[in-house]
Amino acid sequence: MRMSRYFLPILKETPADAQIVSHRLMLRSGMIRQASAGIYSWLPLGYRVLQRIERIVHEEQIRVGHNPMLMPTLQSADLWRESGRYDDYGEEMLRITDRHGRDMLYGPTNEELITDIVRSSVQSYRDLPLTLYHVQWKFRDEVRPRFGVMRGREFLMKDGYNFDVDRESAIHAYNRHMVSYLRTYERMGLKAIPMRAETGPIGGDHSHEFLVLAETGESAVFFDSRILDLSLGGRDVDTDSSEDCAAVFEAWTAPYARTDETHDPAKFEAAVPEDRRMNSRAIEVGQIFYFGTKYSEPMDARVVNEDGDRVFVHMGSHGIGVSRLAGAIIEASHDERGIVWPESVAPFHLGIVNLKQGDGDTDSASERIFARAGAAGLDALYDDRNERAGPKFATMDLIGLPWRITVGPRCLRAGMVELTCRRTGETDELEPDAAIERVRLSCHGP
Ligand code: ATP
Ligand code: MG
Numbered sequence: 103m104r105m106s107r108y109f110l111p112i113l114k115e116t117p118a119d120a121q122i123v124s125h126r127l128m129l130r131s132g133m134i135r136q137a138s139a140g141i142y143s144w145l146p147l148g149y150r151v152l153q154r155i156e157r158i159v160h161e162e163q164i165r166v167g168h169n170p171m172l173m174p175t176l177q178s179a180d181l182w183r184e185s186g187r188y189d190d191y192g193e194e195m196l197r198i199t200d201r202h203g204r205d206m207l208y209g210p211t212n213e214e215l216i217t218d219i220v221r222s223s224v225q226s227y228r229d230l231p232l233t234l235y236h237v238q239w240k241f242r243d244e245v246r247p248r249f250g251v252m253r254g255r256e257f258l259m260k261d262g263y264n265f266d267v268d269r270e271s272a273i274h275a276y277n278r279h280m281v282s283y284l285r286t287y288e289r290m291g292l293k294a295i296p297m298r299a300e301t302g303p304i305g306g307d308h309s310h311e312f313l314v315l316a317e318t319g320e321s322a323v324f325f326d327s328r329i330l331d332l333s334l335g336g337r338d339v340d341t342d343s344s345e346d347c348a349a350v351f352e353a354w355t356a357p358y359a360r361t362d363e364t365h366d367p368a369k370f371e372a373a374v375p376e377d378r379r380m381n382s383r384a385i386e387v388g389q390i391f392y393f394g395t396k397y398s399e400p401m402d403a404r405v406v407n408e409d410g411d412r413v414f415v416h417m418g419s420h421g422i423g424v425s426r427l428a429g430a431i432i433e434a435s436h437d438e439r440g441i442v443w444p445e446s447v448a449p450f451h452l453g454i455v456n457l458k459q460g461d462g463d464t465d466s467a468s469e470r471i472f473a474r475a476g477a478a479g480l481d482a483l484y485d486d487r488n489e490r491a492g493p494k495f496a497t498m499d500l501i502g503l504p505w506r507i508t509v510g511p512r513c514l515r516a517g518m519v520e521l522t523c524r525r526t527g528e529t530d531e532l533e534p535d536a537a538i539e540r541v542r543l544s545c546h547g548p
Pocket of ligand 1: 388
């Protein structure tokens with residue numbers, strides 16, 4: 103992409119109403135623009151990041167055998183009356199009436215709709231276990247939308263639903279989701295800690311939230327520092343094996359880790375030696391629930407089990423805050439100059455800065471590098487504007503691309519360009535092809 107043709111409305115001033123760093127940086131770098139309270143347009147740069155986050159979420163879901171699908175944003179109130187949640191959900195639900203006077207709502211979550219789909223086509227234990235999910239916009243009329251995309255009213259969520267013949271099978275699904283969520287966050291460069299949670303309006307008796315430590319987080323958390331040493335580190339867990347998934351669950355839930363909602367100070371002190379007791383702020387980036395037959399009973403979703411009995415299916419639901427993650431990643435990865443994107447979610451892998459636009463040699467060298475980067479499978483943003491070096495560098499630093507190739511007459515005379523790593527600030531002089539190869543290796547591996 104050429105900067106001269108790219109819609110990148112960078113703000114010079116720091117927006118006064120943005121209280122946290124991710125919100126400020128998303129506005130300043132032209133990633134988002136507020137449409138109304140808690141509702142945002144995703145501008146081209148932000149949309150790229152959102153798509154890359156969503157892609158990782160899909161890949162990790164499909165990898166463990168979950169079925170992607172897409173349900174609508176608007177739902178009929180009838181199903182929610184069946185489950186009893188139409189009245190229970192309260193003012194967070196946006197209720198709409200269509201021209202025929204039918205009650206509709208903008209979905210805050212999808213347990214009812216998915217249960218309706220499954221009960222009408224799944225009759226036997228042989229069709230289970232089954233996990234369906236989608237990535238779709240949700241609406242919750244939050245009392246205090248704030249912090250940009252962190253607490254929006256309209257936000258993108260991955261929500262998944264498992265259907266199992268009994269509790270044991272559903273617990274496997276729960277643990278498998280934990281493995282898959284841990285993998286998902288690790289790929290985004292995040293350390294997300296599973297913590298015992300309350301179940302809230304989703305219901306059920308078994309739930310964990312995933313929290314990313316950040317000073318600006320809305321949750322207070324208390325944990326054993328040992329949990330920070332845990333990592334799946336790309337380890338292959340056999341997610342079809344309930345033992346393997348349970349082992350990951352055991353390892354990650356053994357150290358004490360709770361949010362303020364479930365924190366028990368006496369237990370914390372008894373279980374964790376003083377030098378390992380940590381408390382901090384954190385951002386919730388996902389939550390998993392096992393709720394048994396909470397929806398299948400009122401909605402009469404049953405299957406015939408092996409003994410020929412018609413039993414209620416056991417269910418769980420699982421959510422990842424896709425749009426919130428864009429903000430959470432920035433909270434976890436930025437410096438005083440701007441965003442520092444992990445390669446896995448960066449809007450572009452590489453920025454190319456032409457230091458002397460209009461000069462025949464630097465222009466043709468830059469064009470060649472831009473073309474080579476594309477041929478190497480790299481997304482590059484080429485700053486071909488007639489601007490001074492200072493503002494060009496400042497823009498690249500602000501938008502946080504992992505790598506920058508700087509093309510200037512001095513280096514070029516020796517056949518070289520500069521390659522700078524955004525995270526470390528290290529700069530090397532290299533031949534253009536070697537610079538591209540280094541970026542390619544770093545972003546795509548050998
Ligand atoms: P919170 O406690 O932050 O209000 P929640 O527990 O109500 O969230 P869930 O139903 O667990 O939310 O939704 C799954 C995920 O969706 C959350 O972990 C969070 O990452 C994201 N999410 C929830 N509400 C919002 C929101 N208003 N804006 C952006 N993301 C959200
Ligand atoms: Mg939650």
